[in-house]
Amino acid sequence: ETGVTQTPRHLVMGMTNKKSLKCEQHLGHNAMYWYKQSAKKPLELMFVYNFKEQTENNSVPSRFSPECPNSSHLFLHLHTLQPEDSALYLCASSSPLAGAKDTQYFGPGTRLTVL
C-alpha cells in the first residue's frame, strides 16, 4: 500500500469514550501532521512531529493526545471529547529530503462524530 492511510475512516463516539485514530505513511517522510477540518473553516493545524519529536502543538486541548512511535506512524488519542470536536481529522506527511520539500501528502481523513 502506498501514500498516507488513516483508520478508521468513520468513528462515532460518546463524550466519555476513549478512542484512537491511526495514520501510516509509506512515503519515507520524516514529518507528520494532524489537522482538523471543519465545514467552511480553514484547515487547522493541530500537531507536527519531525523525526518522531513533537515540534508543534497549536494550543490543542489536552483531550487530544498525539503519539508518534516512529516516522511512519502517528496516532491521535481521544478522550472525553465534546460535540464541537466533531470534524474530519486529516493526517499528512512531508519530507525536506524529497525533491518537493514543501509538498504535504494527505490521507483521506477520519470522519469523527461525538454524540
Added chain:
Amino acid sequence: QQQVKQSPQSLIVQKGGISIINCAYENTAFDYFPWYQQFPGKGPALLIAIRPDVSEKKEGRFTISFNKSAKQFSLHIMDSQPGDSATYFCAASRETFSGGYNKLIFGAGTRLAVHP
C-alpha cells in the same frame, strides 16, 4: 497576520468556462503559495504552487497569478470541466529550514461546481 483569506466560498461555473478563486495574505514573510484540491472522501492534494519570484505559473489548464505588492494570488481554471468539481484551498507558508517541515496556513476553501 497569519490569516489567509479566500473567496468566494462557493462557485458555480458552466463547462468550458473560467473558474477564478482569490486569496489574500497579510504576512509579507510568506514565500510559498500552494493550491490544494480536495474531492469528496479524499484528503487535499497539491495542485500547483508558486513562489514570489514569479508573477504567474501555468500547468495545463491551471494558472496561478501572483501580485506581491497587493499580497494577493489567484487560481484560474481554464476550460473548466465537471471533473474539476471539488473544494480548492489556497495556502501560504514560510519555509522553516531549521524545523525541516513546512507550516502551511490554509484559506477556508472554495467549493467549485462545474455544470455540464
